[in-house]
Amino acid sequence: MIVLAARLSLTNLFAPETRKVFWKVLGLTLLALVALWFALRGVFNSFVLPWLQGFMPSTADWTGWVTLFLAIFAGIVLALAMALLISPVTALIAGLFLDDVAEVVEQRDYPGDAPGTAMPIAAAMKSSVRFLGVVIVGNIVALFLLFIPGVNLVAFFLVNGYLLGREFFEFAAMRFHSPDEAREFRVKHALTVFLAGLVIAAFLAIPFLNLLTPLFAAGMMVHLHKLISHKEIGLRLRQA
Numbered sequence: 001m002i003v004l005a006a007r008l009s010l011t012n013l014f015a016p017e018t019r020k021v022f023w024k025v026l027g028l029t030l031l032a033l034v035a036l037w038f039a040l041r042g043v044f045n046s047f048v049l050p051w052l053q054g055f056m057p058s059t060a061d062w063t064g065w066v067t068l069f070l071a072i073f074a075g076i077v078l079a080l081a082m083a084l085l086i087s088p089v090t091a092l093i094a095g096l097f098l099d100d101v102a103e104v105v106e107q108r109d110y111p112g113d114a115p116g117t118a119m120p121i122a123a124a125m126k127s128s129v130r131f132l133g134v135v136i137v138g139n140i141v142a143l144f145l146l147f148i149p150g151v152n153l154v155a156f157f158l159v160n161g162y163l164l165g166r167e168f169f170e171f172a173a174m175r176f177h178s179p180d181e182a183r184e185f186r187v188k189h190a191l192t193v194f195l196a197g198l199v200i201a202a203f204l205a206i207p208f209l210n211l212l213t214p215l216f217a218a219g220m221m222v223h224l225h226k227l228i229s230h231k232e233i234g235l236r237l238r239q240a
Contacts, residue, residue, distance in 0.1 A: 001227050002196045008109065009219035013212060017104045021097050022215065028093045029086075029211055036085060037078065044074050086210065092132040096125070098218045102175055105222045113226070116175025134163045157201045164204070165197020168217040172225040189228055196224050 012018055099118040106115055141159045148155070166186060173182035186193055200217045204210045 005220045005223035006199050008223045012105050012219045021100045032089050088136050101218045102222045105219050134167050160201035161197035164200045165193045168221040169193045172221040
């Protein structure tokens with residue numbers, strides 16, 4: 001079921017129906033990252049670098065070399081910062097378009113089912129901020145655990161698998177249930193949702209492709225929710 005949901009999500013990700021959302025999210029994410037790069041570099045050059053240079057004697061022969069070292073160090077730090085910001089920025093932007101992805105999946109692969117209900121704008125923005133918070137918390141925890149030998153990689157997958165699986169599955173379920181019902185449905189199938197979250201975490205670990213993680217995750221969890229719901233309906237019919 002999980003493998004099928006992942007495969008269907010990948011198919012939908014590059015389908016013509018999803019292409020508009022695909023380019024919109026990718027373009028806005030790249031623009032946001034470029035803007036952040038210039039903003040962070042501006043802050044460093046305007047405030048941090050002059051502050052550090054204030055500790056160096058202006059007549060020292062090695063001042064120029066230290067300034068060069070600081071510039072190189074700043075470039076490395078900024079690059080690392082941008083790498084950490086890719087996931088949160090993508091989550092924030094893509095969170096506004098998750099319902100668009102869900103509608104494409106439902107119309108394309110489940111035309112006989114009743115369509116889900118899109119979240120209002122205010123709820124969509126709240127959901128987008130929540131996705132942002134989840135991704136930030138997950139990556140901060142995983143980042144700290146990177147310094148613990150034997151735990152780092154496992155921690156990354158466990159933390160992100162749990163958090164991403166939970167949030168994206170509840171998003172898919174809330175198109176058909178109330179928030180409380182969606183949460184109960186997720187808890188009922190917690191192991192399946194967690195294993196699906198590990199697949200999303202693996203997708204998140206792939207450079208450049210991780211820009212599309214929210215779109216892939218939303219599509220996968222919509223499929224997973226549909227597959228589980230159909231299975232439960234089938235069981236109830238057989239028991240009746």
